[in-house]
Structure formats: structure tokens, C-alpha cells
Amino acid sequence: MKVCIHRGSRQIGGSCIEIAHDGARIALDFGLPLEGDPADKALLPPIRLDGLEAIAISHPHLDHYGLLHHLRQDVPVAMGQAARRIVRAAAPFTGQALPRLEGFTLAHRTPLDIGPFRITPYLMDHSAYDAYALQVEAGGKTLFYSGDLRGHGRKGGLFEQIVSAPPAGIDVLLMEGSSLSRLEDDDVFPSEAELEEAFVRQFRATAGLSMVLTSAQNIDRVVSLYRACKRSGRTLIIDLYAAAILEATGNGNIPQSDWPGIALFVPESQRTQIRKNEWFELLRRHAKRRVFPEQLRALASTSTVLFRPLMMADLERADALQDAGFIYSQWQGYLERGAYATTQAWLARHRISMHHIHTSGHASPRDLRRFAEALAPGALVPIHSFAPDKYAGLFANVVQHPDGEWWEV
Ligand SMILES: [Zn+2]
Structure with missing residues (x-):
């Protein structure tokens, strides 16, 4: 399995990852960069859409799906059913271009086979509804993409569940680190x-x-x-x-x-x-x-x-x-x-x-550490963070991969 972070190795927002195996390819997220103009086609990640099996959207936040409306080709979109309904319900009010969202449906701990890839979504606690972490298996290797997550929200039980009984055999974990530039290492967010x-x-x-x-x-x-x-x-x-x-x-x-x-x-x-x-x-x-x-x-x-x-x-x-x-x-x-x-x-x-009165939609450094220790990946790759250089001091087995670099899992 080969992986490329097209955007997200050193920034929050605009996340997009491409995974290739055995001639087939999928993408995870198709996000708009934080300050980006949704109409700007120059922001599109350099993915060949022709033959792409699917784009899986982790959750309905614009920095994870906000460029989908540019797609003309018939690329199936995999996302949660409620997430799909929320995007459709919001668009007429916000004036955002409504993307084509047909395709596969992500559901909690329900494996989905797309080409040679087996995707297992894990419902996560986050400030967006119907948000998933995505486990992708192909060719005997396992990648786990955290999406956006936290443990201090109303669905904190989901976080405790995965930390106490984590999926085994994770070769690579792509883990968000939004809070690393916002909180000191031992600070926590209010619940x-x-x-x-x-x-x-x-x-x-x-x-x-x-x-x-x-x-x-x-x-x-x-x-x-x-x-x-x-x-x-x-x-x-x-x-x-x-x-x-x-x-x-x-x-x-x-x-x-x-x-x-x-x-x-x-x-x-x-x-x-x-x-x-x-x-x-x-x-x-x-x-x-x-x-x-x-x-x-x-x-x-x-x-x-x-x-x-x-x-x-x-x-x-x-x-x-x-x-x-x-x-x-x-x-x-x-x-x-x-x-x-x-x-x-x-x-x-x-x-x-x-x-x-507010609390973050993202895990504190302390919770990120618990998550990383539980999943115990062979390699931990920073994503969705303005502080990727802090990872090595906080987590084990950190390997950084810059935007645009293809690497083998
Ligand atoms: Zn989010």
C-alpha cells in the first residue's frame, strides 16, 4: 500500500490523502484550506480522478470536504448518511455549492470493501456530527486515519471505547494534532x-x-x-x-x-x-x-x-x-x-x-497521547496540525512525510 498526503502534513485544513494499491486508488478527505476560497480550482489536490475508486469523507466540516463540488467526474463519495443529509440541508441556507455526494455509506465499525481496500469506519467524538476515523486495509497492511477527534465531548464514550479496546496491528497511524499549537502539553480542554x-x-x-x-x-x-x-x-x-x-x-x-x-x-x-x-x-x-x-x-x-x-x-x-x-x-x-x-x-x-463559553472540537495533547499509545502504530505520521515538529517529543515512532511525497506502508 502506498500513501501520499497531498495536503495536511504541516497545516490544519484542506486535508487530502491518496492511497494506492495494486493499481487501484482511493482518497481520504477532499478539504478546503482554512483561508481558502471554495471557488478556487487552483486549490484542488493533484489527484488523477480518472479511475479513482472513491473519496471517503471523514466528517462534514469544510476543511475535510469543501472542494468536492469541483468534481465533475463520476467519483463515488463515501461518507456517513447523517453527514450527507447535513451537508444537503445546510447548502441552500449557506449558499455553498452542493457537491455530488452519492456513493458508499460509512457506518460505525461496519467494514466496506472498495476495490482492494477494506475501509472500517469508527464513529468518533468531534464537534461535527457523524464523524469517523477510517481504518484502511490492503495488501496485508493497515493504515489508520484519525480524522478529527476528541475525548471531552458528549460522545466521549466512543473515545474511551477505542482507547480501551483498540484495533490491533496498525502499521501506520495518520493522527491529527490540532491542539498541539493551541495548548501546552499537559493542558486539557473543558468538557x-x-x-x-x-x-x-x-x-x-x-x-x-x-x-x-x-x-x-x-x-x-x-x-x-x-x-x-x-x-x-x-x-x-x-x-x-x-x-x-x-x-x-x-x-x-x-x-x-x-x-x-x-x-x-x-x-x-x-x-x-x-x-x-x-x-x-x-x-x-x-x-x-x-x-x-x-x-x-x-x-x-x-x-x-x-x-x-x-x-x-x-x-x-x-x-x-x-x-x-x-x-x-x-x-x-x-x-x-x-x-x-x-x-x-x-x-x-x-x-x-x-x-x-467554548471548548475545542479536538483532543488535548494528553488525550492524543492516550490515543497514540493505545493504537501503538508501527509509524505515526503527523497530519492536520500546525505543529508537526512537536509530535516526536510527545509520541513514539513518529515519521514525518511532507505534502506530495509517496511512501510505502
Ligand atoms: Zn473537523
Whole structure:
């Protein structure tokens, strides 16, 4: 089995790996680089698509699938069924080009034979829903690609499971190391459960409307929010985008628009989208607990809104911001890059201060060490990290392979 990391050996984002054996080839992930323009074809990895058996997508984050829409050829895509539904549900709202996603379906610990490759997905704890690590076997060799993972989320049990009963005989482990440039070696991230407590405290300390800026696609976080709302006597108000994403999980244990304690609010700009695109059926499905702008002011003190910047004008017009609180619950980097400058100016204008409650979607160095020790690979190759040079000091059997180099497993 031969392997080439086309992108990812020294960076977070844009991951793409190609594996060849016996004349057949597959790719793992087809990601958009972090600062990349999705329309930029120059970012495409140099993979010959002709004859490629499949592209397996580890999880529905753009830095792992965000260049797929450029593919014209008939390359099958392997991904989780819920991941596929989430990408399809999000695209009409975000305006992202919808890639062709037909092909194979990844399912937890269910081996999938594609050409000479046997792919076994392992469902992982991560901030994206339906995220997998991928074990690839061919020609008597075994490669394990971690995808993105963590152990401190709501699915931490999956991490403990694989660490306590790891797959055996791993020749090479491609392991992400996002946290290595963000945390000291012995630091750990707060758990999702700890975040829930912090949300409860903050909601209780807020007299008016609570607003939380996070991604509706971070399903673990939405669950934490929902639980914290229940505990603090608040209704969680979501928009139609969040309702569609939660529905796309296909999981009856994840909060849905028709659950008690949830309400749907459709901001003005989304109402325009609904009329223009005739999303009447989608709206009907989620309108059971709909609230209208004129109700917001009265509901404010007993509500938390899953905030999106497009709601600013609506909340202002509804006069719902008296004694309001705001929590930023995403990666700090977006703020530093000015992605929410307009929101920050709006908050300042309304004299609302910003609190920060967040935890990473990636494993701490300490958990990465536990993972690497459990899988005990013949070689450990850094990927999805800005600090590949730190690996050798933390893990055993580290071998670096630069982007574009083909090597034999
Ligand atoms: Zn990810």
C-alpha cells in the first residue's frame, strides 16, 4: 500500500490523502484550506480522478470536504448518511455549492470493501456530527486515519471505547494534532458537560434574553444549550436553518423543532428566502412551535436564542434586547480575524457585553497521547496540525512525510 498526503502534513485544513494499491486508488478527505476560497480550482489536490475508486469523507466540516463540488467526474463519495443529509440541508441556507455526494455509506465499525481496500469506519467524538476515523486495509497492511477527534465531548464514550479496546496491528497511524499549537502539553480542554454548567450559570445571571453564538452544526453544543435551557427555565429559540440541521441528524435523541422547550423563530431575511425558494413544506414541518416577532419582547427573559448575525435587525425591531446577555461559543480565531466585527459593533451599540463559553472540537495533547499509545502504530505520521515538529517529543515512532511525497506502508 502506498500513501501520499497531498495536503495536511504541516497545516490544519484542506486535508487530502491518496492511497494506492495494486493499481487501484482511493482518497481520504477532499478539504478546503482554512483561508481558502471554495471557488478556487487552483486549490484542488493533484489527484488523477480518472479511475479513482472513491473519496471517503471523514466528517462534514469544510476543511475535510469543501472542494468536492469541483468534481465533475463520476467519483463515488463515501461518507456517513447523517453527514450527507447535513451537508444537503445546510447548502441552500449557506449558499455553498452542493457537491455530488452519492456513493458508499460509512457506518460505525461496519467494514466496506472498495476495490482492494477494506475501509472500517469508527464513529468518533468531534464537534461535527457523524464523524469517523477510517481504518484502511490492503495488501496485508493497515493504515489508520484519525480524522478529527476528541475525548471531552458528549460522545466521549466512543473515545474511551477505542482507547480501551483498540484495533490491533496498525502499521501506520495518520493522527491529527490540532491542539498541539493551541495548548501546552499537559493542558486539557473543558468538557461539554462543564460547558453546560457554565451556560446554566450565565443564563441564570441574565435578566433578559440570552443569545448564544454557535454553529447549529455543532450538535453536541446545541444539546448542551438545550439541557442548560431546561435547567434554567428557558426556551431555546432556533431559526429554520438550525431546525433543518437538527432534523438532518435523523437522531430522535437530538433536540428537534417540535420538542417541548424549543421554539422556531424565522428572521425576516429567512422569510424572504422561504418565499423565493418556496420552502413552504420545510417551514410547515418545523412550525409547530413557531414564535413571531411581536412575541419576542415578552418571551425574552425566559428564552435563549441560538444566535446568528442575520437576527440582529429582527431582535432590535422586536425591542427584545433589554438586559440581554450574549455568549460567544465558537473558536476564538474567528473573532480575532474579524469575522464578527459587525456583531461586536452591534453589541457595543446596545451595551451588551460578550461572554465566552467554548471548548475545542479536538483532543488535548494528553488525550492524543492516550490515543497514540493505545493504537501503538508501527509509524505515526503527523497530519492536520500546525505543529508537526512537536509530535516526536510527545509520541513514539513518529515519521514525518511532507505534502506530495509517496511512501510505502
Ligand atoms: Zn473537523
